[in-house]
Amino acid sequence: MNPIEEQLHAVFADAGCRGWVRAERIDGAGSIVDLEGDDPVVAASVWKLVLLVATARAFDEGDLTAMDPVRLVPSQCSPGPTGISSCSDPVTMSWRDVARSMITVSDNAAADALLGAVGLDAIADVIDFLGLENTRIVGGTKTLGAQIVRDTGRLSADEALGLLASNYTVIDSAGFDPAYTSSTTPRDSNTVLRAIWLGTAASPEQCDYMKRVLSQQVWPHRIRSGLPFPDVQVAGKTGTIGPIRNEVAVVSFPGEHPVAVSVFTRAARMDLFLPLVDRAIGTAARIAVTAVRRSP
Incomplete structure (x- = not known):
């Protein structure tokens, strides 16, 4: 194990979680930091990145017509x-803004609406086109929620997640096992990001759109926490379950x-909030990105 890998292991151990990391330059030059970057991991909402590409290609x-309106009923x-999902009344917005909401605030309702519009076959086409050898999308948020409800014997996803968040129960779910749910690897995730930034994932116009949307993500508590500099742009997608x-x-x-x-983790605890793990993701990203930047 090299010194960078040792640092990353220590960061995750201190936070009480396992971690998987891969960092590399978009242009493919320089060195790569890789900590079990080919291991299958639970994608959680990171799967929405593949759906974003499928949506851009549909445009x-x-x-799909990007500016066509779609009416969604939260209930x-x-x-x-x-x-x-958090709205009280029906919402009408364009498909491209539905996609924007899916990424910027990890909107589950938006993601399932888009998946219904483009279909799982379009997801499979993106996976094949980008050569994502270890990425598998089995369904959207609704599918994952139903899986967790079945595993816990509850009546709703909220009840199931509330039970799983309690450390006084010993209940697990196949939704937390990459063998049974939507999964990817850090390498594959970087491949998707590189294709977007290099303009090969879709048309140049749509790749520019995806870069703008990813740069608008609102969450500052993970990778951004390790790189809190105003002149540094962090454009990405979180995943939590x-x-x-x-x-x-x-x-x-x-x-x-x-x-x-790309940084993926699995914590030893099920708490709804795990700020130590969030901070570890930022720290691991800073270590990995710094090592790549310093390479010739």
Whole structure:
């Protein structure tokens, strides 16, 4: 194990979690930091990054029109703490703003609406097109919620997640096992980010749109916490479910080549809030990105 890997292991051990990391320059040059970066991990909401690409390609191909309005009724949508799911009344917005809400606030209702519009076949096409050898998307947020409800014997996703968040119970779910739920690897996640930044994931126009949307993500508590500099851009996507906390992002320092970094974790505890793990993701990203930046 090299010194960088030792540092990363220590960060995750101190936070009470396992961690998987990969960082590399977008242009493919320089060194790579990789800590079990080919291991399958639970994607959680990071799967929405693949759906974003599928949506952009649907815009390109005319299967969806970006500016067409869509009406969503919160009571008929997947539950979630943010976005359309948290609204009281029906919402009408364009498809491109539905996609924006899916990424910027990890809107579950928006994600399932888009998945219903483009279909799982479009997701499979993106996986094949980008060569994501170890990424598998089995369904959207509604599918994952139903899986957790079944595993816990509860009546709703909220009840199930409340039970799982208690450390006084010993209950697990297949939704936290990459063999049984939507999964990816740090390498594959970086591949998606690189394709977007290099303009090969879709048309140049749609890749620019995806970069803007990813740069608008509102959460500052993970990768951004390790790189809190106003002139550094962090554009990415988080993922959270039960003991799983992830973030994948492109970090851009002024005048330097952007760096893709993916950090996935599984905590020993199920608490709803685990600030030590969130901070560890930021620290691990800083260590990995710094090592890549220093390489020739």
